[in-house]
Amino acid sequence: MIEKSYSPKDIEEKWYRLWLEKGYFQAESKSSKPSYCIVIPPPNVTGSLHIGHALDATLQDILIRWKRMSGFNALWLPGTDHAGIATQNVVEKDLKKEGLDRHKLGRDEFIRRVWKWKGEYGGRIISQLKRLGASCDWSRERFTLDEGLSKAVREVFVRLYEEGLIYRGDYIINWCPRCHTALSDLEVEHEEIKGKLYHIKYPFANEKGYLTVATTRPETMLGDVAVAVNPDDERYKGIVGKVLRLPLLNREIPVIADEFVDPEFGTGAVKVTPAHDPNDFEMARRHNLPFIKIMTGDAKMSDDAGPYKGQDRFKCRENVLSDLQSLELLGDAKEHTINLGHCYRCKTVVEPYLSKQWFVKTKPLAQEAIKAVKDKRINIIPEGWENSYFDWMENIKDWCISRQIWWGHRIPVWYCQDMQSEECKNHGGIIVSIETPEKCPSCGSNKITQDEDVLDTWFSSALWPFSTLGWPAETDDLKTFYPTSVLVTGFDIIFFWVARMIMMGLKFMGDAPFRDVYIHALIRDSHGQKMSKSKGNVVDPLEIIDTYGADAFRFTLTAFAAQGRDIKFSVDRVEGYRHFINKIWNATRFILMNIKDAEEVKSVKEISCLSLADRWILNRLAGVIEEVNKALDEYRFNDAASVLYQFVWHEFCDWYLEMVKPTLARDDDNKGRSAAISTLLHILEISLRLLHPFMPFITEKLWHDIPSQRDKEADSICVQRYPKPEDSPTDRDAERKMNIIMDAIIGIRSIRGELNLPPSLELKALINTSDGTKDILNENVIYISKLAKVKDIEIGEDITKPQDAATSVRPSMQIFVPLTGLLDMDAEIKRLEKEILKIEETASQLRKKLSNREFVSKAPKEVVEENKAKYDDFIEKIHKIQENIEKLKQLRRKDG
């Protein structure tokens, strides 16, 4: 016997501990079973579990538990990401509190501090995943800075370099002045803001007049080296080649012609600032113009900014504008929306900045990645995301991979300081090596220094599906689990991560890193807003688990995880699904209560005298098993959840349990009781297994309370076989018959409900029906009397309506409930008339359709016949109700 109510906390702790002790989540490196593998999208080591992780992990856990139970050698490989910039920021903040900064500490000491921090706090998100019930193979947990993974990073870097796919050079990159590092294009978040388009007059150097340029960033004029116009622009035909005097600095700059300039925009004249704008950079290269850096890495003005040196970039803008104003060189300023880039880690406005960085030449890698998806070596689900994927891949730009921070994989490049040999000089003293070199391999000098930069964190993440399995070593894990089965992630990191994993996997493993990519929705708050700390609308998954239990939380996430749509989340919904957990608990409790100790529970297959209800629910279960497996196979998690919800609550609890209650209560029918008990346990046990991937804790707990499992302490539901449709006997005839019984019950209940007759009122029912149905009803009259709460039931083929009876016309029967002296004739007439109206509405639609010759001649024959049959049924029903109304009206006249 189990406790009256369900308290998740104790159960969750107990069973999770046991799962770990028994090693149920550990996959085998070599196995005769088929492999199934998911690598977790590694959360940031600095992070704590947010609701997006919870959804992501829940879906993965469902898949893994489902496959593990279905006989696969299932590996869910967990781990965390070192998250270079984010983690460095966190530790730097801590240092600041102590009045320190990383430069005071020095590189080595700083790195030590970060590792220490990681040791103390880095495990948080892992323990939170455990609270959720994640069945990861923790023995294989990885961290992107692990020795093995670092080796993979070096191997990849060196090989790409040797193939000419990695290069170093001076280019305009996105620079975060706060994080003090370069960022890739993806790491910049664009936001539209209202800004101004300023018109500035640049006087000619050798004659009167001026040329007006339009710019949103007036301060960058300090770095201008030219003004460009379109060569076809008639307005400026004569002035190309003339010299302007740059205001404020009085530098002489030429007017050049370049196709890039759009004559329609602004004034048609563009100031050219090669060191601070990617387009200008390209233009300067085309025209051999100099590059003047007017800012430092802090986004303060540099020596080259003349009198503005040392000013902050925004302050400088104000000063430049007011200085131009006083020189009367400032024209109109128009309202203009500007798409401003911000650092995705610290939200600081990024600066296009000229600097020396390392890049991956991505085009060749992208070619293969496109092909892999095109020929279905990788399936993206839902398919809609393929378009974005192709679009991004086809327009891919080189990837800036060097970061000017300390926490990360240091670039495996050394520079020879001496360059004593010709060979050494030829390649600029650059040494690129997997192993850390002692001396320069070309000239033998031991004065070598390593590149100061580290790699983009996403560089190591891109290797995750194979680096975690042991690559570059040829491990058993790698052979067994690569390519992995599916990647489950949110759409926000398709480009950051998914696309790059595909490129790297194809390049270094010669095969896609995963067969399927399941892209799930983003979780928003109940108003559809993105959750963020600054908005204060974040929901803490741990709090939800504490309040409602992990199972309810997981089931809620699953039920809302429809493909291709964001999830609006609120805790109220979790509460709703906690009721479902409670329902399962209580249904189990009821079943266990009804098992007598001595009773021998038999398998349903051995029992010959199953009741109609037994056979019906067994049949339904077979259907549910099939639907759930199919839904999971197609990643329709919400469908799987709703099928289970519907079955357990409404079919099993509302119908079946109510139907077997009388049988269980009878002492004189041991066979019937025994069949019912067997059926109950069969349904319960299989349902628990079906539900287990969705709600692992409660199913485990209840499964052990089932008599047949009580002695098997070593066992766990998580390693039992996942149900297959053939586990439950099918019986179409039972389904047909049960529909008739249910229809009778619903008919009587409707009368009771609509006429507000209290359940305490004893009713009698008369059912008029045809021959075949009569027998079915008679054989199962007990269900009707119990569930519809009627004492006497008379069933016959020519029963006529008693005088003062309420009626319900069903497809295969007419039900009369005599209400002598109780029936409010007017109310009943009204009720029946309303029903006619309702039927008539749909009937008239059908009539219209059927009287349309085109429909009858052109529509498929089955459809026409189907509609005709439906129509006839409606008309018959209306007639019968009409008759009943007439009889009531006659009666009323007599009484009156």
Add this chain to the structure above:
RNA sequence: GGGCGGAUAGCUCAAUUGGGAGAGCGCAGCCCUUACAAGGCUGAGGUCACAGGUUCGAUCCCUGUUCCGCCUACCA
């Protein structure tokens, strides 16, 4: 600028090949009927955003419009 998605009951969302629109929550009425009041039964509630088109027939397919959300882009 380009692309994608959404608009269905008061709320949140389903509806897989175009053929009488569903669920959960909420609401109303009746009920503590020996698992569960975190429950049961019954019911009300929809011009499927708008306008055209294809079709015998459109919530579904096509075109356009409006509103909302997202992704993406070097118009200074």
